[in-house]
Amino acid sequence: MDFYQSPKQISAFDAKFEAQKIAFAPITFQVARCLLKFDLLAQIEAKPGSSRPQLASLVDLSDYAVGVLLDMALSMGLVWQDDQGFHLDKIGHFLLHDEMSRVNLNFNHDVCYQGMFELDKALENGEASGLKVFGDWQTIYPGLSQLPPAAKQSWFEFDHFYSDHAFGTVLPLIFKAEPKTLVDIGGNTGKWALACTRYDAEVEVTIMDLPGQLKVAMENAKDKGLSDRIHGFECDLLKADTPFFKGGDLYWMSQFLDCFSEEQILTILKLAAANMASHSELCILETFWDRQPCEAGAYCVNATSLYFTAMANGNSRMYHSKDLLKLISSAGLYVDEDIDNIGLGHTLLRCRRKP
Numbered sequence: 001m002d003f004y005q006s007p008k009q010i011s012a013f014d015a016k017f018e019a020q021k022i023a024f025a026p027i028t029f030q031v032a033r034c035l036l037k038f039d040l041l042a043q044i045e046a047k048p049g050s051s052r053p054q055l056a057s058l059v060d061l062s063d064y065a066v067g068v069l070l071d072m073a074l075s076m077g078l079v080w081q082d083d084q085g086f087h088l089d090k091i092g093h094f095l096l097h098d099e100m101s102r103v104n105l106n107f108n109h110d111v112c113y114q115g116m117f118e119l120d121k122a123l124e125n126g127e128a129s130g131l132k133v134f135g136d137w138q139t140i141y142p143g144l145s146q147l148p149p150a151a152k153q154s155w156f157e158f159d160h161f162y163s164d165h166a167f168g169t170v171l172p173l174i175f176k177a178e179p180k181t182l183v184d185i186g187g188n189t190g191k192w193a194l195a196c197t198r199y200d201a202e203v204e205v206t207i208m209d210l211p212g213q214l215k216v217a218m219e220n221a222k223d224k225g226l227s228d229r230i231h232g233f234e235c236d237l238l239k240a241d242t243p244f245f246k247g248g249d250l251y252w253m254s255q256f257l258d259c260f261s262e263e264q265i266l267t268i269l270k271l272a273a274a275n276m277a278s279h280s281e282l283c284i285l286e287t288f289w290d291r292q293p294c295e296a297g298a299y300c301v302n303a304t305s306l307y308f309t310a311m312a313n314g315n316s317r318m319y320h321s322k323d324l325l326k327l328i329s330s331a332g333l334y335v336d337e338d339i340d341n342i343g344l345g346h347t348l349l350r351c352r353r354k355p
């Protein structure tokens, strides 16, 4: 990691400006969202040099509304202006066209924004205090399939965006060992299970998950005509007496362990180790903030930790790789292979039971 190791080279004047950007961050966030929602950035791109009245006539907003949004868009560096009118600037271009920016923005608006007001309480109490904006659950996971439509769509798009980018690289690595039974722990909507059955004509996949998610995953498998090769295994890995699939060739945990506290991870890994056969492999796909190839990645990963704090469960996070490696070892496992830079900053840890 070649960042966060030295003081920022920045003048006091600029540092004070950066501090103001943080102080106004909720406003700039909503301005960006509204510029997209009301199509203003797209109109400026399509008709460079348009004036404010021209833009107001193109979108469904008053001259006043367009005026306050565009003034702030100038201050945020999203657009620039000349004598004729407004032009899209580079940051505005990415806000408009970059899929990661769209997915992150929607996730933050639809899932996190309101509940994040309770971050201080979540930090004090170790509970997802912001989650009450959606329902009365201890963690977000039993409620995933019951979230309001926009929150549900944005949550799944966020989750899938990152794991989907990794799956293509990971599939050949995973199937090198020709596993016949693959156990997808926290298999969610079944996307990985479906990808595996498409990749390998023989493999049977068992998805372990909470009942609500498992129902969705099994419906997806049925829709694709794969009920005979994708099986459901109901569990709650936070319960001491939860059942666990025994003797699979390959156990798979993708973006899963970050949903748990260190203590819970240790319990889950010990349970996995106890149910693995001597030939079994456990593959963990995670985003560690210290393994990000660039500072932008670490920024997004560290910000996502606070979603876990306020919205997901109050006690989990995106980990530093060393913290997870310690837990893996304490659970009686060792890391056979450790591969960075998969997809958009994922790491694959291939683990086996210690002899």
Ligand SMILES: C[S@@+](CC[C@H](N)C(=O)[O-])C[C@H]1O[C@@H](n2cnc3c(N)ncnc32)[C@H](O)[C@@H]1O
Pocket: 141, 142, 144, 159, 160, 163, 185, 186, 187, 188, 189, 208, 209, 210, 213, 235, 236, 237, 238, 239, 253, 254, 255, 256, 259
């Ligand atoms: C962040 S999603 C991971 C999705 C998927 N593996 C991927 O890579 O996109 C976490 C999954 O873990 C499941 N999960 C959370 N808590 C659980 C628990 N206590 N027991 C079993 N599964 C759980 C959730 O239902 C969800 O499907």
